[in-house]
Amino acid sequence: MAEDETANETEDGALDEEHIALRLPDYRLVRRLSETRMSSVFLAEDLKNGQRQVALKVLGPDLVRVPGFRARFERESRIALTLEHPNVVPSHAAGESADKQLCYLAMRYIHGANLLQVLNERGALGMDETIAVARQVAAALDSTHERGLIHRDVKPANIMVEEGTGHVYLCDFGIAKDTALTRLTAVGGFVGTPYYSSPEQAAGGEIDHRTDVYSLGRVIQHCLTGVSPELANGTRSRYPLVDRVLLKAMSKDPADRHASCGELVEDLAAARVRGVRRRRTTAGGLVALGVVMVLVLASVIFGGPAPEKAALDRVPAALRGDCGVSAPAVLSCRDSAGREAVSELFSDRAAVAAAYARAVETSGVARTQGDCSTATGAEHRYPVTGPAQGRVLCYSRDGVSVIVWTSDEARVVTRVEAPTADDAALRQAWAGWTSATTVFPTDDERAVMSLAAGTECKRASLDGLPTAVAGVTCVPYGQGAQEVSYYRFASLPALRDAFGALVNDARAPSGTACASAPGFLGTQRHDWLGVDVGQVLCRPTPSGSLAMEWTMEPLSVIGRVGGTVPAALSGWWSQWHVAPVSRLVDAINAQSAPPFPTAQERSLLAHIPAASRVHCVRPSPSQKWRDVSATPAVGVVCGRTSGAELVAYYQFQDAASMRAVHGLSSTEGKDCRDLPAGFEGDHSYSRGGTTGHLRCSTVKETGERMLSWTDDRLAVRAVAYRGTDPYAMIDWWTHDAGPI
Incomplete structure (x- = not known):
């Protein structure tokens, strides 16, 4: 920015x-x-x-x-x-x-320039580009207005245009007004930018969201004329219908303006369409005279009658205003710019797939490559986020650009051609006709990026996981991996079906840990703090590299990471696959029944020092059975801490129940605080007025260090798992382990 x-x-x-x-x-x-x-x-x-x-x-x-x-x-x-x-x-x-x-x-950081720099360099923008910019700014403003905020400084310098994508960002809320709070500036005090500010704002008077409507009108005027407001001197846009829209937006009385910024832009777009139709009608010497003349006009232009409503409803809504039947089950329609779209209507999806396959074969473009929103020579599913609507093909040949797409639900294949010089405009128009969101990142993609253990994320193809609603590919943090991708699903069944297909295709044996899997091929469930959160699959890929894929079911996400060295790749996964931990923990707790924490769990959490009260969840049934068997107890599990990855705390009904579960020996053993050989000890302790019993042990097969201790006063037992260094564990237990 x-x-x-x-x-x-x-x-x-x-x-x-x-x-x-x-x-x-x-x-x-x-x-x-x-x-x-x-x-x-x-x-x-x-x-x-x-x-x-x-x-x-x-x-x-x-x-x-x-x-x-x-x-x-x-x-x-x-x-x-x-x-x-x-x-x-x-x-x-x-x-x-x-x-x-x-x-x-x-x-x-937005790679690009602000709109003022763009206008200074290029001069006036075209109508379509102006509408595209204004529509995005309006969406941002209307969203902030819904939250009770007024920007108060809408101007080209505060609008960023991203290089390559044309995506627009509104910035600089330094003088925004919160309508729910007292005024930041007293009446009579002006804040804002001259010439872009509304009359009531310039006078230091009371304002509401319509002051931003005025400012957006000024920005649109600047885009269409290429002249800043202070130099405009009544310069018009060369579009009389558009000028009427701008005069309304910039009315002196706020009550005469558009009710929202979105309404202003849609009024502008409608004026642009009316202007094109008026010029087309004048040039052709045609005047619409009711329904009869509409039918005649369709016959003259398309060589056939107007289509029936049922057929017309199967083409994109943006193309329904100027259509005719050019052949049986074929509609020819024109958009507001005069582009002709030919739609073939089929009775079933198999016929749609066959017709589209012929188009792909003729084009010479390989399937599942590129992105028609950024460049021609591509074929992929659309939209790039959200449920799939169909597939799209775009290419250029012999001076002609072609775009072909299917609508699976409507069972239609549509084709549009344009001169190669208009290729970008054609692909942009297609995105508008199909309502296919193409600007990266969309809301779904941004949600996936917030979970990514990587940076420099870009859009990922969804062809390999067609039921996903969004995907991103990133440069991974840390070492051991080359690329990491994340895919979001709309439901848990869809996620499980997609992952099950991956496991079946790999023919991976179940219950096999990736770190030791022969040939790096295996799958098993994985957990966080003992709570089952999904499944992990490791496998070689057809290209000769290695891949690990895993589900994070509470987040409805499948992750995929690639590399070349098995130990390095599984090491990366162990460290990074749950990033960010807080999002996973929040999702686990939100889906718990009853919601976590209950009043009893909250009381237990209050006895855990803040340094160890991190990422806490309810223990899984298997974890609780392992720690307390069938003895009634309230439990919470937290981690990672500086001493152990997983710490389980249980509050019993009385101290006798706690001691029975802990299992006190008849004689005192070595004190764990003395770091005994093998980290094996069993001894009573007293600290800060609290008494209990402290036990330490080492799992010989894995080298895992463990601590367990009791608190006599609170009838609490704690068990710390997955420790590594005895000194670190005892230091953590002494200062931050609790209970308190």
């Missing part, structure tokens, strides 16, 4: 990069992106999160000491961290330096 770099906001006193680096050691500054009177923005690497690139916005010492500036910056940070929308720049973290001399906000 970048900020407005206009001269009137730039100051000579730039923040010293060396001082920033010393005060914010978690970030490595790469270069300065912009400097304003409010802050500096740097391209930086987030060293604590895989060196991902971020836009680091910093408020320097001089302004930190000014209450108004600091309050505004902190307020922007709070708002930014809570906003989640595909068209709002995502924020990762915010805070201040240890010495409180700097405030910072770390945001996703």
Whole structure:
């Protein structure tokens, strides 16, 4: 992301990069992106999160000491961290330096330019591109309005356009107003940007969401004319119908404006369609005179009558306004730009598949490759996220670009052609006709990315897992893996069916741990803190590499990681497959019955020190049986801690029941706190007024260290599993193990 770099906001006193680096050691500054009177923005690497690139916005010492500036910056940070929308720049973290001399906000770095820079470089945008930009900005604004926020500074400099995708992000909520709170600025005090701000805002009066409608109208006017508002002097868009829409959006009285930003954009799009139809009608000397003339017009243009409603309903809604029957079971329709779409209607899906297969064979494009949203020469399922609707093929040949797609539910194959020079516009139009979301990342993809143990994520093909609704492929964190992918499913049955197919295709033996599987082929269930969360599969791939695939059932996700060395790949999986742990634990607890924690479980959690009260869940039935058998007890399981991966705590009805389960010996053994040989000990203890019994042991087959102890006062027994270093375990037990 970048900020407005206009001269009137730039100051000579730039923040010293060396001082920033010393005060914010978690970030490595790469270069300065912009400097304003409010802050500096740097391209930086987030060293604590895989060196991902971020836009680091910093408020320097001089302004930190000014209450108004600091309050505004902190307020922007709070708002930014809570906003989640595909068209709002995502924020990762915010805070201040240890010495409180700097405030910072770390945001996703958008590779691209702000809209002001685009307009300065290219001049006026076309109508379709303007609508595409405005629609995304409007979606972001309407979403924030629903939360009671008014942006108050909508302008091209605060709209980022991502390079390569054209995806649009709204940024800079520094002067946003929360309608649920008291006013940030008193009546009579103006905040905003001249020429883009509404009359009531410029006058320092009361405002509501319609002030953003006004500003968006100004932005649209700038896009269509290529002239900024202060220089416009009444410059029109060259589209009379569009000018009427903009006059409404920028009415002096807010009551006369559009009710929402989305309504403004849809009004704009409708005006654009009416304008095209008016020009087409005038050029052809045709005037629609009711239903009769519609039928005649269809006959003249398409060589046949108007289609029946049942047939018309099977083509995309955006193409139904100008259609005719050109042959039996064939409709010819035109969109608002005059492109002809020929749709063949079939009686069953097998016939659709056969017709589409012929088109693919003729094109010479291999199946399951590329992405028609980014480049031609591709074939894949669509949409790229969400339930599959069909398949799409796009290619160019002999000066003609072609796009062919199926609609599985409607049983239709549609074909559209255009000059190669219009290839990008054709593919963009197809996305609009089919309502296929193509801008990365979508909401579903963003949800998958939040679970990824990797960075630099990109869209993953869903052809291998056709029932998935989204997928991403990332550069993995850590060592031992080459690529990691995640796929999200709409339901648990769909996920299990998809994974079952992978296991069947691999013919993997069950109950086999990947770390020791012969030929790196096997599958077994896996758990978190003793709770069964899914299945893991390891297998060689046809290309000669290795793959591990696993399910995280509470999150409805399948993960896939690839590598070449079995030990390194299984080691990576052991360390990273549950990242982020907090999301998995939250999902496990949300799906528990009854919901975790109950009042009794909450009481037990209160006796566990905060350092060990991490990622706690209810123990599985098998874990509880292992620890307490059939004895009544309330249990919680937490981990990882500095001493053990899994720690189970159980509160009994009385101390006698606790001692019976723990099994006290008749004689005192070695004290575990003395680190006895083999880490084998069994001794009473007393600390901080608490008494009990402490036992340590080592599992000879695996080398796993274990601790178990009792608390006489609380009638609590705890068991720590999967420890490694005796000193670390005893140090943890002494300071952070509890109960307290």
